[in-house]
Amino acid sequence: MSEKANLLIFGATGTIGSYITAAIVAARPSFNRIAIFTSPNTFNSKAPALDALRQQGVDILVGDITSREEVLKAYEGIDTVVSALGRGAIAAQIPLIELANATPSITRFLPSEYGTDIEYGPASATEKPHQQKLKVRAALKQVRPDLEYAYVVTGPYADFPFYLGRSSNEQAGSFDALAKRAVLLGDGQGRVSLSGCADVGTFVVHTLTHWDAARNRALKLNSFTTTPAEILAEFEKQTGATWSVEYTSLDKLKELEAEAWEKGAPAATVFTLRRIWTEGGTLYERRDNEDIGVTHTATLGELVTDSIRAQIEGVPSKH
Structure with missing residues (x-):
C-alpha cells in the first residue's frame, strides 16, 4: 500500500495484543490512524492502559464484538484489521472477516495466529488446538480478491511466564x-x-510495512x-x-x-x-524474518x- 494505513486492532490489551499494540504505537509515523476496538468491560477494567493509549493518539472504540452494526461502524474509514484475540475467541474472527469482506475500504486482515504453524504438516489438520484457526484461514480464502491477509506465525512465546518460566504443570x-x-x-x-513477546509486536509492524513481501503468506518468524x-x-x-x-x-x-x-x-x-x-x-526449512x-x-x-x-x-x- 502506498498510503499510510488506517488500522483497527481487536484484542489490543490482551496477553499478546498489548505487545502488538505497543509496537504499532511505537511505529506511529508509519501509520495514519490507529484505533482499537474494546468491550465495555475492558474499557472499565483497563481504564489506565486505555487512557495511556489515547494520550498517544490511539482512538478507543467501545462496542460489542458480536454486534454487526457496531463492528461495521468501527470499520468506517479502516483499511487494515489486526486481530490479537485470544485462543478462546478465535472463532469470533470469522464474522469479523465476513464483515470486512463487506466493507470495501478494508483491504488487509491479519488474523490472530502468533503461535504454532497450524499447517506445518499432514498431521496438523487433526490437531485439536488448531481447529478454530484452520476455520479462520478457510474463511479468509473465501473473501474478495482484493482483501489480502498475512499469517504471522511465531512459534511459542519465550518470555516468562511462558516457555522460559516455571509451570503449574x-x-x-x-x-x-x-x-x-x-x-x-x-x-x-x-x-x-521461540519468539520473545516484544518481537511478536515487531513482526506485526514489519509485516504491515513490508506488505509486498508479506501478502497472502504464512510468515514463519522467530527470535x-x-x-x-x-x-x-x-x-x-x-x-x-x-x-x-x-x-x-x-x-x-x-x-x-x-x-x-x-x-x-x-x-x-x-x-x-x-x-x-x-x-x-x-x-x-527457512525463517522469513529478513523477508520483512x-x-x-x-x-x-x-x-x-x-x-x-x-x-x-x-x-x-x-x-
Whole structure:
C-alpha cells in the first residue's frame, strides 16, 4: 500500500495484543490512524492502559464484538484489521472477516495466529488446538480478491511466564529459577524455535510495512532456535547454580496429553502444544524474518535474564 494505513486492532490489551499494540504505537509515523476496538468491560477494567493509549493518539472504540452494526461502524474509514484475540475467541474472527469482506475500504486482515504453524504438516489438520484457526484461514480464502491477509506465525512465546518460566504443570516443561529446578521435554536435545513477546509486536509492524513481501503468506518468524538443554545451561550460568533436572519423555508427554483431553482438563491444550513443539513442530526449512526486514531479535540470554528477574519479583505463574 502506498498510503499510510488506517488500522483497527481487536484484542489490543490482551496477553499478546498489548505487545502488538505497543509496537504499532511505537511505529506511529508509519501509520495514519490507529484505533482499537474494546468491550465495555475492558474499557472499565483497563481504564489506565486505555487512557495511556489515547494520550498517544490511539482512538478507543467501545462496542460489542458480536454486534454487526457496531463492528461495521468501527470499520468506517479502516483499511487494515489486526486481530490479537485470544485462543478462546478465535472463532469470533470469522464474522469479523465476513464483515470486512463487506466493507470495501478494508483491504488487509491479519488474523490472530502468533503461535504454532497450524499447517506445518499432514498431521496438523487433526490437531485439536488448531481447529478454530484452520476455520479462520478457510474463511479468509473465501473473501474478495482484493482483501489480502498475512499469517504471522511465531512459534511459542519465550518470555516468562511462558516457555522460559516455571509451570503449574511441571511435566509439560518448567524452568523454576527460585527452586533451581527444571523439567526438560524429550531428551533435552530437541530443537525448538521461540519468539520473545516484544518481537511478536515487531513482526506485526514489519509485516504491515513490508506488505509486498508479506501478502497472502504464512510468515514463519522467530527470535531464535535453541534446545531445552541450552536453556537450562543459560539459567545455570546466570543463577550461578547447578539445577536439579527431570525429563518428560515424548511418550510420557503423549500419555499426559491423552489423559488431559479425556478428562477435559484445561491443561490439555498445553500438553498438545508442548508435544507438537517437542516433535519439531516449530522447525522450518527457512525463517522469513529478513523477508520483512527484521534483522534484530531478542536473545536467549536476554529473555532468561528477564525470566529470572520476574520470578524473583514474585510475578505469578500463568502456565
